[in-house]
Amino acid sequence: MKSVVALSRLDTYNLKDVKEALNKTFTLAGGIDSLKTKGRRVLLKPNMLMGAHPDEAVTTHPAVFEAAASLFLDHGFIVSAGDSPAVESVYSVAEKCGIAQAARRLGVQIVDFKDTVSAEAPNGKVTRKFNIAKAVLDNDIIVSMAKLKTHQQMYYTGVIKNIFGVISGLEKSKFHFRFVERKYFAGMIVDLHDLVAPSFAIMDAVVSMEGDGPRNGSPVSTNFIGASFDPLALDCVCSEIIGYKSNDIPILYEAKKRRESFEVEVSGDEAVSLKPSSFKLVEKVTDIAFLRKILNRRIYNLIRNVFIPAPSIGEKCVLCMKCFSICSPQAISVKQSKEGRHLKIDLSKCIRCYCCHEVCAFEAMNIKRHFKF
Ligand code: SF4
Numbered sequence: 001m002k003s004v005v006a007l008s009r010l011d012t013y014n015l016k017d018v019k020e021a022l023n024k025t026f027t028l029a030g031g032i033d034s035l036k037t038k039g040r041r042v043l044l045k046p047n048m049l050m051g052a053h054p055d056e057a058v059t060t061h062p063a064v065f066e067a068a069a070s071l072f073l074d075h076g077f078i079v080s081a082g083d084s085p086a087v088e089s090v091y092s093v094a095e096k097c098g099i100a101q102a103a104r105r106l107g108v109q110i111v112d113f114k115d116t117v118s119a120e121a122p123n124g125k126v127t128r129k130f131n132i133a134k135a136v137l138d139n140d141i142i143v144s145m146a147k148l149k150t151h152q153q154m155y156y157t158g159v160i161k162n163i164f165g166v167i168s169g170l171e172k173s174k175f176h177f178r179f180v181e182r183k184y185f186a187g188m189i190v191d192l193h194d195l196v197a198p199s200f201a202i203m204d205a206v207v208s209m210e211g212d213g214p215r216n217g218s219p220v221s222t223n224f225i226g227a228s229f230d231p232l233a234l235d236c237v238c239s240e241i242i243g244y245k246s247n248d249i250p251i252l253y254e255a256k257k258r259r260e261s262f263e264v265e266v267s268g269d270e271a272v273s274l275k276p277s278s279f280k281l282v283e284k285v286t287d288i289a290f291l292r293k294i295l296n297r298r299i300y301n302l303i304r305n306v307f308i309p310a311p312s313i314g315e316k317c318v319l320c321m322k323c324f325s326i327c328s329p330q331a332i333s334v335k336q337s338k339e340g341r342h343l344k345i346d347l348s349k350c351i352r353c354y355c356c357h358e359v360c361a362f363e364a365m366n367i368k369r370h371f372k373f
């Protein structure tokens with residue numbers, strides 16, 4: 001059976017227009033009333049990566065959140081919402097990105113994902129045990145609501161990667177340290193996604209993020225929203241609209257490999273009609289992490305510094321220490337010099353997870369190649 005992906009052109013975050021477009025998209029996708037067979041408690045999982053103004057396109061736009069939440073409420077569901085940002089409280093992020101205000105208007109509770117439970121993923125290919133947000137088990141229906149963005153490490157982030165937020169705060173960075181190779185990290189995300197099993201997915205691509213995503217890229221109008229009962233199908237269609245081949249996205253490639261058959265049907269606006277005239281993608285790099293186990297450490301580091309871009313701290317650094325806290329391999333240290341305190345990155349310890357770049361709200365962390373011999 002083909003997976004239906006519904007797409008609707010939308011060039012504004014005016015709430016009335018978003019609700020109308022989303023309502024049409026839900027109907028094209030198959031209608032949300034069929035979800036009632038699973039129960040009535042819906043947990044919305046918007047992308048609340050970190051506190052940023054909605055115009056920065058870091059987080060799911062509050063108008064998309066409000067429109068979706070009110071449609072679920074209109075259909076008789078009981079709605080809550082949550083996430084677990086890496087270095088800030090979810091309540092603070094929700095206030096900054098406008099989701100808290102939307103939730104208050106609708107009487108929707110925001111849940112902190114810090115309260116976790118151990119859960120088994122019996123079919124996991126990379127890992128079978130996770131500590132996930134208790135709220136996932138407390139609800140009948142999980143809805144992934146992503147912002148369409150590029151991603152420095154995984155190239156693209158959408159509705160599947162968005163589910164990584166059910167892992168509490170800084171625990172997420174430990175997974176980067178455990179699964180340094182991109183394909184294993186992707187496999188772990190797919191294991192987690194299969195465990196959480198979102199029943200429905202929504203893509204906010206009215207304004208997306210191009211370039212240095214998922215935090216420091218640039219907002220760009222892509223003028224559409226999407227929805228599907230199949231998150232993989234929605235991600236494949238959206239990644240291809242912005243110019244990727246979905247098989248080049250490690251998470252999508254790993255997820256597709258696990259399907260016996262996978263066919264997608266687009267309803268609503270044609271995907272080709274929504275393609276932006278230009279979109280700055282993250283350059284694909286060869287994953288050489290597997291060489292760690294074969295090569296002498298010094299030679300491996302030399303090769304890695306030539307081929308794999310690494311973070312570098314620039315003059316805008318205000319020593320907020322968020323990058324320091326999130327760096328699992330402890331590659332970032334504090335140094336004292338005549339000029340004062342500053343941070344230094346030990347590239348031989350750096351695993352190129354780019355979490356530091358993701359949490360830096362001051363555009364002080366740059367990703368570049370270090371040609372050091
Ligand atoms: S590089 Fe960014 S995240 Fe790190 S301490 Fe400086 S300002 Fe903070």
Ligand code: SF4
Nearest residue numbers: 327350351353354356
């Ligand atoms: S320095 Fe940045 S990219 Fe390198 S391991 Fe630490 S968090 Fe990851």
